[in-house]
Amino acid sequence: MTRVLIIDDDESMRYALTRAVRRMGHDATTAEDLGSGLAMARRENIDAVFLDVHLPDGNGLSILADLAKCPSAPEVIIITGEGDPDGAELAINNGAWDYIEKTDSIQKISLTLKRALDYRRERTGTAVCQPVRALRRDRIVGDSPGLARSLDLVAQAAWGDSNVLIIGETGTGKELFARAIHENSSRAGGPFVVVDCAALPENLVESILFGHRKGAFTGADQDQVGLVIQADGGTLFLDEIGELPLNMQKAFLRVLQERTVRPIGSKAEVHSNFRLVAATNRNLEQMVSDGSFRSDLLFRLQTVRIDIPPLRERKGDIRALATHYAAIYCDRAGMDRKGLYSDFLDTLEANDWPGNVRELVHTIEHAVAAAASEPTLFSKHLPPSLRAAVARSRMTPPQEPLAVAPVKAQASSQPQAMQLAGRDLPPLAEFREAAINEAERNYLQALMVSAEGNIKEIIRRSGVSQSRLYALLKKHNISSQDL
Numbered sequence: 001m002t003r004v005l006i007i008d009d010d011e012s013m014r015y016a017l018t019r020a021v022r023r024m025g026h027d028a029t030t031a032e033d034l035g036s037g038l039a040m041a042r043r044e045n046i047d048a049v050f051l052d053v054h055l056p057d058g059n060g061l062s063i064l065a066d067l068a069k070c071p072s073a074p075e076v077i078i079i080t081g082e083g084d085p086d087g088a089e090l091a092i093n094n095g096a097w098d099y100i101e102k103t104d105s106i107q108k109i110s111l112t113l114k115r116a117l118d119y120r121r122e123r124t125g126t127a128v129c130q131p132v133r134a135l136r137r138d139r140i141v142g143d144s145p146g147l148a149r150s151l152d153l154v155a156q157a158a159w160g161d162s163n164v165l166i167i168g169e170t171g172t173g174k175e176l177f178a179r180a181i182h183e184n185s186s187r188a189g190g191p192f193v194v195v196d197c198a199a200l201p202e203n204l205v206e207s208i209l210f211g212h213r214k215g216a217f218t219g220a221d222q223d224q225v226g227l228v229i230q231a232d233g234g235t236l237f238l239d240e241i242g243e244l245p246l247n248m249q250k251a252f253l254r255v256l257q258e259r260t261v262r263p264i265g266s267k268a269e270v271h272s273n274f275r276l277v278a279a280t281n282r283n284l285e286q287m288v289s290d291g292s293f294r295s296d297l298l299f300r301l302q303t304v305r306i307d308i309p310p311l312r313e314r315k316g317d318i319r320a321l322a323t324h325y326a327a328i329y330c331d332r333a334g335m336d337r338k339g340l341y342s343d344f345l346d347t348l349e350a351n352d353w354p355g356n357v358r359e360l361v362h363t364i365e366h367a368v369a370a371a372a373s374e375p376t377l378f379s380k381h382l383p384p385s386l387r388a389a390v391a392r393s394r395m396t397p398p399q400e401p402l403a404v405a406p407v408k409a410q411a412s413s414q415p416q417a418m419q420l421a422g423r424d425l426p427p428l429a430e431f432r433e434a435a436i437n438e439a440e441r442n443y444l445q446a447l448m449v450s451a452e453g454n455i456k457e458i459i460r461r462s463g464v465s466q467s468r469l470y471a472l473l474k475k476h477n478i479s480s481q482d483l
Contacts (some may be wrong), residue, residue, distance in 0.1 A: 002026040008052040033057045046074040053080040058474030064094040065145040073089035075116040138286040141324045142317025145307035153306045165301045166279040168308030171358030174279035182235040182353035190234025198243040216265025231274035242282035249294045329368040339376040347379040350390045441476040
């Protein structure tokens with residue numbers, strides 16, 4: 001029988017959802033907090049989860065990745081009493097099936113559950129009927145939940161022939177993902193043509209993409225086959241598509257629609273059966289709003305969209321990446337492979353990696369060279385600037401003095417230090433930890449009030465990662481309900 005887990009601290013909501021689930025013919029089980037709910041999902045076969053956002057021991061969104069790693073990998077429906085557009089976006093991007101409000105009707109909530117379970121049944125049924133095919137993922141290293149979601153989309157894209165748009169920061173490996181789509185598709189035997197749109201000279205873009213005939217313009221002393229035609233039978237990869245000049249966007253839109261190009265100076269159009277994969281590190285939706293990117297082209301590009309998480313959001317992959325690339329650079333240098341000491345890996349994991357995997361790879365190359373004939377990589381072999389940045393990030397910043405309201409004088413008033421000295425004092429380490437915890441809690445509460453509960457704004461202002469923020473909120477038992 002299908003089992004649905006309801007994680008909610010509101011007894012009346014648990015009761016209502018349990019009745020709805022059982023009326024649909026499914027079994028329902030409940031939990032009142034994240035800890036017990038996650039434990040239940042890990043030990044039992046759960047098909048779907050109704051997950052509240054604000055729970056006594058933390059934010060429900062913080063366990064989405066943990067639920068995805070449970071043996072049954074249930075579909076998760078976020079259900080909240082306080083609708084938050086940013087929270088909805090965050091939930092969907094992290095694998096939730098849907099994000100709905102408790103004020104929705106039971107019929108709508110039940111329909112959402114039905115659709116999630118129908119999808120789950122069809123997905124598992126399809127998996128049984130279709131032959132299993134291992135995904136070729138050369139140089140895409142790691143098994144974090146975020147990376148796994150992106151690779152699932154690569155596998156889906158590889159089965160078809162739709163246009164694909166890959167979104168990711170500089171250095172996340174967008175070209176590797178594009179190659180993986182090509183190599184796992186039916187076009188793997190055809191050409192993979194890379195076009196760096198950022199490097200195209202504006203006066204030669206049309207000639208490079210579409211080709212030209214001899215004598216079409218000054219300097220055209222021979223026929224030139226354009227890159228679009230060279231991609232016939234294979235994949236055309238437009239890297240940094242956001243840099244394509246606006247006038248060329250219109251011309252390329254027609255190429256996408258017709259799959260034909262007319263070389264400069266030619267009267268005849270040439271057919272090219274290519275599959276398009278594009279990539280960018282820019283916000284194309286914002287560019288559309290600004291008028292620097294065509295909305296109709298964006299719609300064409302993102303038939304399938306793959307978002308690659310930055311390395312700071314998949315730190316669980318850093319050890320595997322470090323081991324993989326350390327071995328590569330040792331082999332290239334003709335030296336024995338080196339061990340990776342714990343402080344070396346800890347330092348790598350503590351860095352935020354603004355340059356993502358590319359920056360990490362260059363750092364590993366530096367460390368292997370710095371270690372020379374030494375058999376083990378230590379943090380000492382890393383660039384001093386990186387080690388200094390990590391050391392700095394570990395330091396507790398000096399606290400601003402708190403504004404204290406004046407206290408009315410009492411007959412037996414004593415200086416604060418004297419009052420403290422008269423108590424049973426704890427050990428210094430314990431006292432310091434309590435003071436830091438109190439300061440952290442006060443800071444987070446003040447920040448949540450100032451940012452009006454906007455998670456993205458809180459992350460931006462605090463300078464901590466999303467996972468770290470949720471860990472701190474859970475540690476101090478803070479939610480928007482506290483405000």
